[in-house]
Amino acid sequence: MAHPVRFIPILVLLAICLTRGTEGKYRKYAKHVLLVSMDGFRWDYIDKAKTPNFDRLECYGVRSKYVTNVYPTNTFPSHYTAITGLHAESHGIVGNYMYDPDFDEIFTIGTHDTKWWDGGEPAWITARKQGLTSGTMFWPGSEVEIQGLRPNRWYYYNESITYDQRLDIVIDMLKVDKLDFVTLYFHQPDFQGHVSGPSSQGLIDKVEEMDEYIGKLLHKLVVNGLKDDVNLLIMSDHGMTDIDHDNKLVEIWDLVDRSLIERTVDTGALMHVVPVSGQEQAVIDAINSHPHFTAYRKADIPNRLHYKNNRRIMPIFVMADEGWTITFDRDFTRRYTKKGGHGFDNRLMSMKSIFYAIGPNFKPNYAAPPFKSVDLYPLICELLGIRPAPNNGSLCNTADFLKPYRNYNDKFYNYGLLNLLRFYSMQQTRHRKKDGKLTYDLY
Known part of the structure:
Protein backbone atom coordinates (compact mmCIF):
# COMPACT_ATOMS: atom_id res chain seq x y z
CA MET A 1 0.00 0.00 0.00
CA ALA A 2 1.33 3.48 -0.86
CA HIS A 3 2.20 5.90 1.93
CA PRO A 4 1.34 9.47 0.80
CA VAL A 5 2.90 11.04 3.90
CA ARG A 6 6.26 9.55 3.01
CA PHE A 7 5.95 10.97 -0.50
CA ILE A 8 5.66 14.60 0.67
CA PRO A 9 9.31 14.94 1.80
CA ILE A 10 10.41 13.73 -1.62
CA LEU A 11 8.42 16.51 -3.29
CA VAL A 12 9.83 19.09 -0.88
CA LEU A 13 13.38 17.84 -1.49
CA LEU A 14 12.79 18.00 -5.26
CA ALA A 15 11.56 21.57 -4.97
CA ILE A 16 14.62 22.55 -2.90
CA CYS A 17 16.99 20.91 -5.37
CA LEU A 18 15.34 22.61 -8.33
CA THR A 19 15.49 25.96 -6.57
CA ARG A 20 19.14 25.54 -5.62
CA GLY A 21 19.88 24.77 -9.21
CA THR A 22 18.84 28.28 -10.13
CA GLU A 23 20.78 30.19 -7.42
CA GLY A 24 22.43 33.29 -8.76
CA LYS A 25 19.76 33.64 -11.43
CA TYR A 26 17.38 35.65 -9.24
CA ARG A 27 17.63 38.66 -6.98
CA LYS A 28 17.63 37.92 -3.28
CA TYR A 29 14.73 40.33 -2.76
CA ALA A 30 12.06 42.08 -4.81
CA LYS A 31 12.99 45.45 -6.29
CA THR A 241 -2.94 57.39 26.37
CA ASP A 242 -5.68 59.34 28.13
CA ILE A 243 -4.68 62.74 29.53
CA ASP A 244 -6.60 65.16 31.74
CA HIS A 245 -5.76 68.86 31.58
CA ASP A 246 -8.28 69.64 34.31
CA ASN A 247 -6.88 67.38 37.00
CA LYS A 248 -3.45 66.13 35.84
CA LEU A 249 -1.80 69.30 34.55
CA VAL A 250 0.95 71.01 36.56
CA GLU A 251 2.74 74.27 35.80
CA ILE A 252 6.42 74.05 36.71
CA TRP A 253 6.24 77.41 38.50
CA ASP A 254 3.87 75.79 41.00
CA LEU A 255 6.83 73.63 42.01
CA VAL A 256 9.92 75.79 41.44
CA ASP A 257 10.59 79.46 42.01
CA ARG A 258 11.14 81.24 38.69
CA SER A 259 14.38 82.75 39.96
CA LEU A 260 16.01 79.29 39.99
CA ILE A 261 15.44 78.51 36.29
CA GLU A 262 17.02 80.08 33.21
CA ARG A 263 15.14 78.14 30.54
CA THR A 264 12.56 75.39 30.03
CA VAL A 265 12.28 73.40 26.82
CA ASP A 266 9.25 71.39 25.65
CA THR A 267 6.07 70.53 27.50
CA GLY A 268 3.68 67.60 27.95
CA ALA A 269 4.99 64.21 29.03
CA LEU A 270 8.49 65.65 29.51
CA MET A 271 10.41 68.85 30.03
CA HIS A 272 14.04 69.95 29.80
CA VAL A 273 15.23 72.50 32.37
CA VAL A 274 18.29 74.74 32.48
CA PRO A 275 18.77 75.84 36.10
CA VAL A 276 20.53 78.92 37.30
CA SER A 277 24.18 78.09 38.08
CA GLY A 278 24.47 76.42 41.45
CA GLN A 279 20.74 75.71 41.76
CA GLU A 280 20.56 72.29 40.10
CA GLN A 281 19.86 70.29 43.26
CA ALA A 282 17.31 72.77 44.53
CA VAL A 283 15.37 72.55 41.24
CA ILE A 284 15.51 68.75 41.21
CA ASP A 285 14.30 68.50 44.80
CA ALA A 286 11.43 70.90 44.16
CA ILE A 287 10.19 69.00 41.10
CA ASN A 288 10.56 65.64 42.83
CA SER A 289 8.33 66.85 45.64
CA HIS A 290 5.43 66.09 43.29
CA PRO A 291 4.57 62.36 43.27
CA HIS A 292 3.85 62.21 39.52
CA PHE A 293 7.03 63.78 38.13
CA THR A 294 10.63 62.62 38.24
CA ALA A 295 13.51 65.03 37.67
CA TYR A 296 16.95 63.66 36.75
CA ARG A 297 20.36 65.17 36.40
CA LYS A 298 21.38 64.59 32.81
CA ALA A 299 24.03 62.06 33.88
CA ASP A 300 21.44 60.13 35.91
CA ILE A 301 18.83 59.64 33.18
CA PRO A 302 18.25 55.86 33.03
CA ASN A 303 20.53 54.14 30.51
CA ARG A 304 17.62 52.13 29.13
CA LEU A 305 16.19 55.32 27.61
CA HIS A 306 19.34 56.02 25.53
CA TYR A 307 18.65 59.67 26.18
CA LYS A 308 21.51 61.53 27.79
CA ASN A 309 24.51 61.60 25.44
CA ASN A 310 23.58 64.65 23.42
CA ARG A 311 24.05 68.38 23.97
CA ARG A 312 20.36 69.01 23.15
CA ILE A 313 19.36 67.26 26.37
CA MET A 314 19.43 69.86 29.11
CA PRO A 315 21.11 69.59 32.56
CA ILE A 316 17.80 68.58 34.21
CA PHE A 317 15.27 66.31 32.57
CA VAL A 318 11.70 65.78 33.83
CA MET A 319 9.54 62.73 33.08
CA ALA A 320 5.82 62.71 33.82
CA ASP A 321 3.90 59.65 34.95
CA GLU A 322 1.44 58.26 32.41
CA GLY A 323 -1.43 60.67 31.80
CA TRP A 324 0.19 63.64 33.55
CA THR A 325 1.30 66.88 31.87
CA ILE A 326 3.98 69.39 32.89
CA THR A 327 3.93 72.82 31.27
CA PHE A 328 5.51 76.27 31.46
CA ASP A 329 2.09 77.94 31.02
CA ARG A 330 -1.12 76.31 32.21
CA ASP A 331 -3.41 78.68 30.31
CA PHE A 332 -1.48 78.21 27.07
CA THR A 333 -1.67 74.41 27.32
CA ARG A 334 -5.40 74.46 28.06
CA ARG A 335 -6.11 76.47 24.92
CA TYR A 336 -5.68 73.24 22.98
CA THR A 337 -8.21 70.81 24.38
CA LYS A 338 -6.74 67.32 24.24
CA LYS A 339 -7.94 64.03 25.62
CA GLY A 340 -5.07 61.92 24.36
CA GLY A 341 -1.31 62.28 24.58
CA HIS A 342 2.03 60.50 24.12
CA GLY A 343 5.73 61.09 24.75
CA PHE A 344 5.65 58.96 27.90
CA ASP A 345 8.00 56.17 28.99
CA ASN A 346 8.45 53.73 26.12
Whole structure:
Protein backbone atom coordinates (compact mmCIF):
# COMPACT_ATOMS: atom_id res chain seq x y z
CA MET A 1 0.00 0.00 0.00
CA ALA A 2 1.33 3.48 -0.86
CA HIS A 3 2.20 5.90 1.93
CA PRO A 4 1.34 9.47 0.80
CA VAL A 5 2.90 11.04 3.90
CA ARG A 6 6.26 9.55 3.01
CA PHE A 7 5.95 10.97 -0.50
CA ILE A 8 5.66 14.60 0.67
CA PRO A 9 9.31 14.94 1.80
CA ILE A 10 10.41 13.73 -1.62
CA LEU A 11 8.42 16.51 -3.29
CA VAL A 12 9.83 19.09 -0.88
CA LEU A 13 13.38 17.84 -1.49
CA LEU A 14 12.79 18.00 -5.26
CA ALA A 15 11.56 21.57 -4.97
CA ILE A 16 14.62 22.55 -2.90
CA CYS A 17 16.99 20.91 -5.37
CA LEU A 18 15.34 22.61 -8.33
CA THR A 19 15.49 25.96 -6.57
CA ARG A 20 19.14 25.54 -5.62
CA GLY A 21 19.88 24.77 -9.21
CA THR A 22 18.84 28.28 -10.13
CA GLU A 23 20.78 30.19 -7.42
CA GLY A 24 22.43 33.29 -8.76
CA LYS A 25 19.76 33.64 -11.43
CA TYR A 26 17.38 35.65 -9.24
CA ARG A 27 17.63 38.66 -6.98
CA LYS A 28 17.63 37.92 -3.28
CA TYR A 29 14.73 40.33 -2.76
CA ALA A 30 12.06 42.08 -4.81
CA LYS A 31 12.99 45.45 -6.29
CA HIS A 32 10.84 47.97 -4.40
CA VAL A 33 10.28 48.77 -0.72
CA LEU A 34 7.33 50.93 0.39
CA LEU A 35 7.34 52.11 4.02
CA VAL A 36 4.04 53.51 5.32
CA SER A 37 3.54 55.25 8.66
CA MET A 38 0.19 55.88 10.32
CA ASP A 39 0.98 58.32 13.09
CA GLY A 40 -0.17 57.44 16.60
CA PHE A 41 -1.57 54.01 15.70
CA ARG A 42 -1.47 52.17 19.03
CA TRP A 43 -0.78 48.45 18.92
CA ASP A 44 -4.18 47.41 20.31
CA TYR A 45 -6.43 49.69 18.23
CA ILE A 46 -6.94 46.76 15.88
CA ASP A 47 -8.80 44.94 18.66
CA LYS A 48 -11.20 47.84 19.11
CA ALA A 49 -12.37 48.25 15.50
CA LYS A 50 -13.43 46.35 12.39
CA THR A 51 -10.33 46.19 10.23
CA PRO A 52 -10.75 43.65 7.40
CA ASN A 53 -7.79 44.97 5.45
CA PHE A 54 -5.39 44.88 8.39
CA ASP A 55 -6.73 41.36 9.02
CA ARG A 56 -5.81 40.49 5.44
CA LEU A 57 -2.28 41.83 6.00
CA GLU A 58 -2.01 39.60 9.05
CA CYS A 59 -3.27 36.55 7.15
CA TYR A 60 -1.00 36.94 4.14
CA GLY A 61 1.97 38.65 5.76
CA VAL A 62 3.72 39.49 9.01
CA ARG A 63 2.22 41.11 12.09
CA SER A 64 4.27 41.91 15.16
CA LYS A 65 2.45 41.90 18.47
CA TYR A 66 3.81 45.40 19.05
CA VAL A 67 6.84 47.62 18.52
CA THR A 68 8.74 49.41 21.27
CA ASN A 69 9.59 52.83 19.93
CA VAL A 70 12.49 55.04 20.86
CA TYR A 71 12.20 57.42 23.78
CA PRO A 72 10.69 59.99 23.76
CA THR A 73 7.61 58.52 22.14
CA ASN A 74 6.97 61.58 19.99
CA THR A 75 6.57 61.96 16.24
CA PHE A 76 9.89 63.45 15.14
CA PRO A 77 12.28 61.41 17.32
CA SER A 78 10.39 58.18 16.61
CA HIS A 79 10.16 58.62 12.85
CA TYR A 80 13.81 59.58 12.58
CA THR A 81 14.77 56.52 14.60
CA ALA A 82 12.78 54.20 12.33
CA ILE A 83 14.45 55.61 9.22
CA THR A 84 18.03 55.79 10.63
CA GLY A 85 18.13 52.93 13.15
CA LEU A 86 19.55 55.30 15.77
CA HIS A 87 18.38 56.23 19.26
CA ALA A 88 17.40 59.86 19.74
CA GLU A 89 20.61 60.68 21.61
CA SER A 90 22.55 59.43 18.56
CA HIS A 91 20.64 61.04 15.67
CA GLY A 92 20.04 64.26 17.62
CA ILE A 93 16.31 64.75 17.02
CA VAL A 94 15.58 64.51 20.74
CA GLY A 95 12.13 66.08 20.54
CA ASN A 96 9.52 67.77 18.38
CA TYR A 97 10.73 70.93 20.05
CA MET A 98 14.33 71.37 21.30
CA TYR A 99 17.13 73.76 22.08
CA ASP A 100 20.75 73.51 20.90
CA PRO A 101 23.19 75.40 23.17
CA ASP A 102 25.91 75.52 20.50
CA PHE A 103 23.56 77.05 17.94
CA ASP A 104 21.69 78.98 20.64
CA GLU A 105 18.60 78.27 18.57
CA ILE A 106 15.25 76.55 18.97
CA PHE A 107 14.09 73.67 16.74
CA THR A 108 10.43 73.28 15.83
CA ILE A 109 8.65 70.82 13.54
CA GLY A 110 9.07 73.31 10.68
CA THR A 111 12.88 73.41 10.92
CA HIS A 112 14.60 72.10 7.79
CA ASP A 113 18.18 73.26 8.34
CA THR A 114 20.65 70.45 7.69
CA LYS A 115 22.65 71.17 10.86
CA TRP A 116 19.83 69.82 13.02
CA TRP A 117 19.36 66.59 11.07
CA ASP A 118 22.80 65.38 10.02
CA GLY A 119 23.37 63.20 13.09
CA GLY A 120 21.69 60.31 11.27
CA GLU A 121 21.59 58.85 7.78
CA PRO A 122 18.01 58.14 6.62
CA ALA A 123 17.39 55.09 4.44
CA TRP A 124 16.52 57.30 1.47
CA ILE A 125 20.07 58.73 1.66
CA THR A 126 21.69 55.33 2.24
CA ALA A 127 19.92 54.11 -0.89
CA ARG A 128 21.08 57.04 -3.00
CA LYS A 129 24.68 56.72 -1.81
CA GLN A 130 24.72 53.14 -3.09
CA GLY A 131 23.26 53.75 -6.50
CA LEU A 132 19.54 53.23 -5.78
CA THR A 133 16.69 55.71 -6.04
CA SER A 134 14.27 56.96 -3.40
CA GLY A 135 11.15 59.05 -2.97
CA THR A 136 9.25 60.42 0.02
CA MET A 137 5.58 61.28 0.26
CA PHE A 138 6.27 63.02 3.59
CA TRP A 139 8.42 61.88 6.51
CA PRO A 140 10.13 63.92 9.24
CA GLY A 141 13.47 64.96 7.78
CA SER A 142 12.60 64.18 4.17
CA GLU A 143 12.62 67.87 3.18
CA VAL A 144 16.23 68.25 4.36
CA GLU A 145 19.45 67.97 2.37
CA ILE A 146 21.69 65.46 4.16
CA GLN A 147 25.26 64.69 3.10
CA GLY A 148 24.60 66.78 0.02
CA LEU A 149 21.75 64.52 -1.09
CA ARG A 150 17.96 64.39 -1.10
CA PRO A 151 15.45 61.77 -2.20
CA ASN A 152 15.01 61.72 -5.99
CA ARG A 153 11.43 62.90 -5.46
CA TRP A 154 10.14 64.57 -2.31
CA TYR A 155 7.51 67.00 -1.04
CA TYR A 156 7.27 69.68 1.61
CA TYR A 157 4.76 68.57 4.21
CA ASN A 158 1.27 69.69 3.25
CA GLU A 159 -1.80 68.25 4.95
CA SER A 160 -4.03 69.58 2.17
CA ILE A 161 -2.75 66.78 -0.07
CA THR A 162 -5.50 64.23 0.50
CA TYR A 163 -4.86 60.65 1.48
CA ASP A 164 -6.15 59.44 -1.90
CA GLN A 165 -3.77 61.82 -3.65
CA ARG A 166 -0.89 60.54 -1.52
CA LEU A 167 -1.69 56.98 -2.53
CA ASP A 168 -1.67 57.94 -6.22
CA ILE A 169 1.63 59.77 -5.83
CA VAL A 170 3.45 56.80 -4.27
CA ILE A 171 2.04 54.43 -6.90
CA ASP A 172 3.40 56.82 -9.53
CA MET A 173 6.79 56.82 -7.78
CA LEU A 174 6.87 53.03 -7.93
CA LYS A 175 5.34 52.40 -11.36
CA VAL A 176 6.45 55.40 -13.44
CA ASP A 177 9.58 56.66 -11.69
CA LYS A 178 10.50 53.09 -10.67
CA LEU A 179 12.01 54.33 -7.41
CA ASP A 180 13.56 51.62 -5.28
CA PHE A 181 12.57 52.96 -1.86
CA VAL A 182 9.48 55.06 -1.11
CA THR A 183 7.91 56.40 2.10
CA LEU A 184 4.31 57.42 2.77
CA TYR A 185 3.05 59.25 5.87
CA PHE A 186 -0.47 59.71 7.26
CA HIS A 187 -1.09 61.98 10.26
CA GLN A 188 -4.03 59.86 11.40
CA PRO A 189 -5.14 58.31 13.70
CA ASP A 190 -2.82 60.46 15.85
CA PHE A 191 -4.82 63.65 15.39
CA GLN A 192 -8.09 61.96 16.29
CA GLY A 193 -6.49 60.29 19.31
CA HIS A 194 -5.42 63.69 20.63
CA VAL A 195 -8.84 65.22 20.07
CA SER A 196 -11.15 62.54 21.44
CA GLY A 197 -8.88 60.13 23.31
CA PRO A 198 -7.71 56.57 22.62
CA SER A 199 -10.90 54.91 23.87
CA SER A 200 -13.42 57.11 22.05
CA GLN A 201 -15.87 56.20 19.31
CA GLY A 202 -14.27 58.90 17.19
CA LEU A 203 -10.96 57.08 17.42
CA ILE A 204 -12.54 53.75 16.47
CA ASP A 205 -14.20 55.36 13.46
CA LYS A 206 -10.87 56.84 12.37
CA VAL A 207 -9.08 53.49 12.67
CA GLU A 208 -11.73 51.93 10.44
CA GLU A 209 -11.25 54.75 7.96
CA MET A 210 -7.49 54.13 7.92
CA ASP A 211 -8.20 50.44 7.32
CA GLU A 212 -10.02 51.42 4.14
CA TYR A 213 -6.94 53.31 2.96
CA ILE A 214 -4.91 50.17 3.49
CA GLY A 215 -7.42 48.35 1.29
CA LYS A 216 -7.11 51.04 -1.38
CA LEU A 217 -3.32 50.82 -1.29
CA LEU A 218 -3.34 47.04 -1.66
CA HIS A 219 -5.80 47.32 -4.53
CA LYS A 220 -3.65 49.89 -6.32
CA LEU A 221 -0.56 47.72 -5.97
CA VAL A 222 -2.38 44.84 -7.65
CA VAL A 223 -4.09 46.68 -10.52
CA ASN A 224 -0.84 48.50 -11.34
CA GLY A 225 1.10 45.26 -11.58
CA LEU A 226 3.23 46.00 -8.52
CA LYS A 227 2.13 43.30 -6.12
CA ASP A 228 5.00 40.92 -6.83
CA ASP A 229 7.61 43.70 -6.99
CA VAL A 230 6.91 45.61 -3.76
CA ASN A 231 7.65 44.71 -0.15
CA LEU A 232 5.20 46.79 1.90
CA LEU A 233 5.92 47.71 5.54
CA ILE A 234 3.33 49.50 7.70
CA MET A 235 4.36 51.02 11.02
CA SER A 236 3.56 53.72 13.53
CA ASP A 237 5.70 55.97 15.68
CA HIS A 238 4.03 55.68 19.08
CA GLY A 239 0.80 54.89 20.89
CA MET A 240 -1.58 57.12 22.84
CA THR A 241 -2.94 57.39 26.37
CA ASP A 242 -5.68 59.34 28.13
CA ILE A 243 -4.68 62.74 29.53
CA ASP A 244 -6.60 65.16 31.74
CA HIS A 245 -5.76 68.86 31.58
CA ASP A 246 -8.28 69.64 34.31
CA ASN A 247 -6.88 67.38 37.00
CA LYS A 248 -3.45 66.13 35.84
CA LEU A 249 -1.80 69.30 34.55
CA VAL A 250 0.95 71.01 36.56
CA GLU A 251 2.74 74.27 35.80
CA ILE A 252 6.42 74.05 36.71
CA TRP A 253 6.24 77.41 38.50
CA ASP A 254 3.87 75.79 41.00
CA LEU A 255 6.83 73.63 42.01
CA VAL A 256 9.92 75.79 41.44
CA ASP A 257 10.59 79.46 42.01
CA ARG A 258 11.14 81.24 38.69
CA SER A 259 14.38 82.75 39.96
CA LEU A 260 16.01 79.29 39.99
CA ILE A 261 15.44 78.51 36.29
CA GLU A 262 17.02 80.08 33.21
CA ARG A 263 15.14 78.14 30.54
CA THR A 264 12.56 75.39 30.03
CA VAL A 265 12.28 73.40 26.82
CA ASP A 266 9.25 71.39 25.65
CA THR A 267 6.07 70.53 27.50
CA GLY A 268 3.68 67.60 27.95
CA ALA A 269 4.99 64.21 29.03
CA LEU A 270 8.49 65.65 29.51
CA MET A 271 10.41 68.85 30.03
CA HIS A 272 14.04 69.95 29.80
CA VAL A 273 15.23 72.50 32.37
CA VAL A 274 18.29 74.74 32.48
CA PRO A 275 18.77 75.84 36.10
CA VAL A 276 20.53 78.92 37.30
CA SER A 277 24.18 78.09 38.08
CA GLY A 278 24.47 76.42 41.45
CA GLN A 279 20.74 75.71 41.76
CA GLU A 280 20.56 72.29 40.10
CA GLN A 281 19.86 70.29 43.26
CA ALA A 282 17.31 72.77 44.53
CA VAL A 283 15.37 72.55 41.24
CA ILE A 284 15.51 68.75 41.21
CA ASP A 285 14.30 68.50 44.80
CA ALA A 286 11.43 70.90 44.16
CA ILE A 287 10.19 69.00 41.10
CA ASN A 288 10.56 65.64 42.83
CA SER A 289 8.33 66.85 45.64
CA HIS A 290 5.43 66.09 43.29
CA PRO A 291 4.57 62.36 43.27
CA HIS A 292 3.85 62.21 39.52
CA PHE A 293 7.03 63.78 38.13
CA THR A 294 10.63 62.62 38.24
CA ALA A 295 13.51 65.03 37.67
CA TYR A 296 16.95 63.66 36.75
CA ARG A 297 20.36 65.17 36.40
CA LYS A 298 21.38 64.59 32.81
CA ALA A 299 24.03 62.06 33.88
CA ASP A 300 21.44 60.13 35.91
CA ILE A 301 18.83 59.64 33.18
CA PRO A 302 18.25 55.86 33.03
CA ASN A 303 20.53 54.14 30.51
CA ARG A 304 17.62 52.13 29.13
CA LEU A 305 16.19 55.32 27.61
CA HIS A 306 19.34 56.02 25.53
CA TYR A 307 18.65 59.67 26.18
CA LYS A 308 21.51 61.53 27.79
CA ASN A 309 24.51 61.60 25.44
CA ASN A 310 23.58 64.65 23.42
CA ARG A 311 24.05 68.38 23.97
CA ARG A 312 20.36 69.01 23.15
CA ILE A 313 19.36 67.26 26.37
CA MET A 314 19.43 69.86 29.11
CA PRO A 315 21.11 69.59 32.56
CA ILE A 316 17.80 68.58 34.21
CA PHE A 317 15.27 66.31 32.57
CA VAL A 318 11.70 65.78 33.83
CA MET A 319 9.54 62.73 33.08
CA ALA A 320 5.82 62.71 33.82
CA ASP A 321 3.90 59.65 34.95
CA GLU A 322 1.44 58.26 32.41
CA GLY A 323 -1.43 60.67 31.80
CA TRP A 324 0.19 63.64 33.55
CA THR A 325 1.30 66.88 31.87
CA ILE A 326 3.98 69.39 32.89
CA THR A 327 3.93 72.82 31.27
CA PHE A 328 5.51 76.27 31.46
CA ASP A 329 2.09 77.94 31.02
CA ARG A 330 -1.12 76.31 32.21
CA ASP A 331 -3.41 78.68 30.31
CA PHE A 332 -1.48 78.21 27.07
CA THR A 333 -1.67 74.41 27.32
CA ARG A 334 -5.40 74.46 28.06
CA ARG A 335 -6.11 76.47 24.92
CA TYR A 336 -5.68 73.24 22.98
CA THR A 337 -8.21 70.81 24.38
CA LYS A 338 -6.74 67.32 24.24
CA LYS A 339 -7.94 64.03 25.62
CA GLY A 340 -5.07 61.92 24.36
CA GLY A 341 -1.31 62.28 24.58
CA HIS A 342 2.03 60.50 24.12
CA GLY A 343 5.73 61.09 24.75
CA PHE A 344 5.65 58.96 27.90
CA ASP A 345 8.00 56.17 28.99
CA ASN A 346 8.45 53.73 26.12
CA ARG A 347 8.02 50.78 28.51
CA LEU A 348 4.33 51.62 28.85
CA MET A 349 2.03 49.40 26.79
CA SER A 350 0.00 52.48 25.84
CA MET A 351 3.07 53.78 23.95
CA LYS A 352 3.57 50.64 21.85
CA SER A 353 2.71 50.72 18.15
CA ILE A 354 1.92 48.52 15.14
CA PHE A 355 3.98 46.71 12.53
CA TYR A 356 2.68 44.80 9.51
CA ALA A 357 4.50 43.68 6.38
CA ILE A 358 3.44 41.91 3.21
CA GLY A 359 5.07 41.21 -0.13
CA PRO A 360 7.20 38.75 -2.06
CA ASN A 361 9.78 38.46 0.71
CA PHE A 362 7.61 38.32 3.82
CA LYS A 363 6.32 35.09 5.27
CA PRO A 364 2.54 34.62 5.19
CA ASN A 365 0.52 34.43 8.39
CA TYR A 366 3.62 35.01 10.50
CA ALA A 367 3.09 36.18 14.09
CA ALA A 368 6.27 38.09 14.85
CA PRO A 369 7.47 38.76 18.38
CA PRO A 370 7.77 42.34 19.65
CA PHE A 371 10.85 44.21 18.49
CA LYS A 372 12.33 47.72 18.70
CA SER A 373 11.94 50.50 16.17
CA VAL A 374 15.74 50.78 15.80
CA ASP A 375 15.54 47.40 14.04
CA LEU A 376 13.48 48.74 11.12
CA TYR A 377 16.37 50.51 9.37
CA PRO A 378 18.58 47.40 9.02
CA LEU A 379 15.53 45.47 7.77
CA ILE A 380 14.86 48.10 5.10
CA CYS A 381 18.52 48.03 4.03
CA GLU A 382 18.45 44.25 3.82
CA LEU A 383 15.39 44.33 1.57
CA LEU A 384 17.09 46.94 -0.65
CA GLY A 385 20.32 44.96 -0.77
CA ILE A 386 22.42 47.85 0.55
CA ARG A 387 24.90 48.24 3.38
CA PRO A 388 23.37 50.04 6.37
CA ALA A 389 25.10 53.02 7.93
CA PRO A 390 26.20 52.54 11.57
CA ASN A 391 23.08 52.13 13.68
CA ASN A 392 21.70 50.85 16.99
CA GLY A 393 19.46 48.16 15.50
CA SER A 394 19.99 44.56 14.46
CA LEU A 395 18.77 42.54 11.50
CA CYS A 396 18.85 39.50 13.79
CA ASN A 397 15.62 40.72 15.37
CA THR A 398 13.67 40.80 12.09
CA ALA A 399 15.43 38.37 9.73
CA ASP A 400 12.98 35.59 10.55
CA PHE A 401 10.18 37.65 8.97
CA LEU A 402 11.69 37.04 5.54
CA LYS A 403 11.58 34.39 2.85
CA PRO A 404 13.60 34.12 -0.40
CA TYR A 405 12.58 36.02 -3.49
CA ARG A 406 10.79 34.21 -6.30
CA ASN A 407 10.44 35.74 -9.77
CA TYR A 408 6.97 34.56 -10.73
CA ASN A 409 7.31 36.00 -14.23
CA ASP A 410 10.09 33.57 -15.11
CA LYS A 411 8.98 30.50 -17.07
CA PHE A 412 10.80 28.23 -14.59
CA TYR A 413 8.06 28.94 -12.06
CA ASN A 414 5.21 28.34 -14.50
CA TYR A 415 5.55 24.55 -14.48
CA GLY A 416 5.25 21.63 -12.09
CA LEU A 417 5.18 21.69 -8.32
CA LEU A 418 6.29 25.31 -7.91
CA ASN A 419 3.30 26.53 -9.89
CA LEU A 420 1.19 25.72 -6.82
CA LEU A 421 3.02 28.49 -4.99
CA ARG A 422 2.27 30.87 -7.82
CA PHE A 423 -1.41 29.97 -7.72
CA TYR A 424 -1.70 30.95 -4.07
CA SER A 425 0.12 34.27 -4.46
CA MET A 426 -1.55 35.56 -7.63
CA GLN A 427 -5.27 35.23 -7.07
CA GLN A 428 -7.54 37.52 -9.07
CA THR A 429 -8.43 40.86 -7.57
CA ARG A 430 -12.04 41.10 -6.51
CA HIS A 431 -14.08 43.32 -4.23
CA ARG A 432 -16.49 42.41 -1.49
CA LYS A 433 -18.07 43.82 1.64
CA LYS A 434 -17.44 42.51 5.13
CA ASP A 435 -19.41 43.91 8.05
CA GLY A 436 -20.25 46.89 5.86
CA LYS A 437 -16.56 47.70 5.26
CA LEU A 438 -14.84 47.61 1.91
CA THR A 439 -12.19 44.92 1.66
CA TYR A 440 -10.09 43.52 -1.14
CA ASP A 441 -9.18 39.93 -2.03
CA LEU A 442 -5.60 40.41 -3.13
CA TYR A 443 -3.35 37.73 -1.77
